[in-house]
Amino acid sequence: MSQLSTKHLIGIEHLSVQDVQLILETATQFKEIINRPIKKVPTLRDITIANLFFENSTRTRISFELAQKRLSADVINFTSSSSSVKKGETLLDTVNNILSMKVDMIVMRHSSPGAAHYLAERVQAQIVNAGDGTHEHPTQALLDAYSMQEKIGDLTGKKIAIIGDIMHSRVALSNIFCLQKLGAEVTLCGPPTLIPKDIHRLDVQVSYNIDEALKWCDVANVLRIQLERQNTKYFPSLREYALYYGVNKQRLDKLQKEIVIMHPGPINRGVELTSDVADSEHSIILEQVENGVAVRMAVMYLLANKQD
C-alpha cells in the first residue's frame, strides 16, 4: 500500500521521488473521473477544507475549489481582502479561529515565503501550499510535470527550459525540484537580472540566450513577468523584454523541430508569449489548466488518507 511520506504539501523539495510518482499516477485516475458524465466521487465527503487566499488568484483558487467539490469535500473560502486580517489579526489567530470550526485541511496562498511551513508546525490541520511568496508552488509544478508526461511521455533525460522571471518565481523553483526528481534536465533562461546568482547550486544550467535555450529543449515552460513584484526595474521596458526574451512564432519557426510550449498563466500576451504561439497547436496551456484539477484532486485525496 503506497502512501505519501508527508502529512502536508509544503513544497516539492522535501517530497520523495515515490511521492511525486504516486501523485502523478493517482492524477491519471482522477483525470478519467473529471471526464465522466458525472464528474464527482464521494471520497472526501467527511472532510472539510478551507481555502485561505491571502494573495490574489483566480486559476489556482478555482482549480482547488473545483477539485474539492469533485471529491465531495465541504469547502469554505476565505480571501484576505474581505476579512478580519484587514483589522490586524495575525495569521496564526485567523487560522486557529477557522480550525476551531473543525476544519481538516487548509489550502493556503500567502505572500510570505515559508508561511505554509510556519503553519504546518503550529496547527493540527493538514496544510497544502498553494503558493508562498517566491518560495514554492508545488501543485503547479506537479500539474506541469503531469502535462509534460502526458504530451511527451517519461521525462527521464528530457530537456526542459524554464524561461523568464526566475528570481521571483515560485513556479520555477517548484518546477526545478519536480523535474529533477523525475529525471529531466533543466535549463533556466532569462535576463541576468532575473536569474538568482547562486541558482547553479541546484544543478541547473543557465542560458541568457533564448534562441539557444529553445533550440536545446523539448519543452519550454514560459513564466509570467510578474509586474506586481517589480519594485526595482530589472529590465528597461516590457517592449525590450519581449524583443530579447519573448517567445514568438519567428523564433519557433527557426528551430526546425517541434517543442511544447507551456505557461502557468495568466499570460501577458505580447510580452513573454505572443498570441500566435499561445494559441498554437504547440501550446498545452489549456491542458495544464484541465490537468490542474486532476492533480489537485490527487494531492488532497492522498493527503486526506494520511490524517489518522
Added chain:
Amino acid sequence: MSEAIILNGKQIQLIIERLSREVIESIHFENTVIIGVQPRGVLLAEKIKKRIQELTNNNIPFGKIDTTFHRDDFRRGKSLNAKTTEIEFQIENKNVLLVDDVLFTGRTIRAAMDALLSFGRPMKIELLVLMDRRFNRELPIQPDFVGSVVDTIENVDVEVRWESEENKVNEVVFVKLNE
C-alpha cells in the same frame, strides 16, 4: 499462515464454461455489457467475455471499473492505489453484467454500483461472481450468477490466483490469517 486449495485449475475451467453458458441463456446480447471490477474481477470478466464470443460469436462491449474512490473505508487503513476505469460505451439503458472474483461483505459491489451510476442509468445490473462467501455479507447484495459457494469464518481469506508469471495455474485457495 496455512493454505488449502478449494478449486483447482480444471474445476475453475469448468465453472467458467458453465457460467458463460448460463449467461448466454439469460441475456439479450444487443443490450448487454460486461464490466469487470478492478483488479481481479477484470480477469474473470475477460475469460467469460471470450468464452461467450467463442460460443455465440457475439462481441459484447467490455469495460473495467475501479471502486477505490467510492469505497466506504477511506481513511480506515485501506489501499489508496486506484486502477484504471475504462468504460468506452454508454451504459444508459443497458443491462450491465458486473463481474468480480470473490463476493464477501458486499461492500466492493456496493462501491462498484455507485461508481457505475456516475456513467449513467443502466436498465439493470446483474452480478456474476466466481466465489460466494455467503455467510459474511454486511449489505443486502446477492449474486445472480454464482461459480461456487464457500462457507468461511472471517479471519480466513479466499483468494483467486489467476495464471500469471508468478502462478503457473489458476486456483482458488483458502488462506488462514493470523495463525
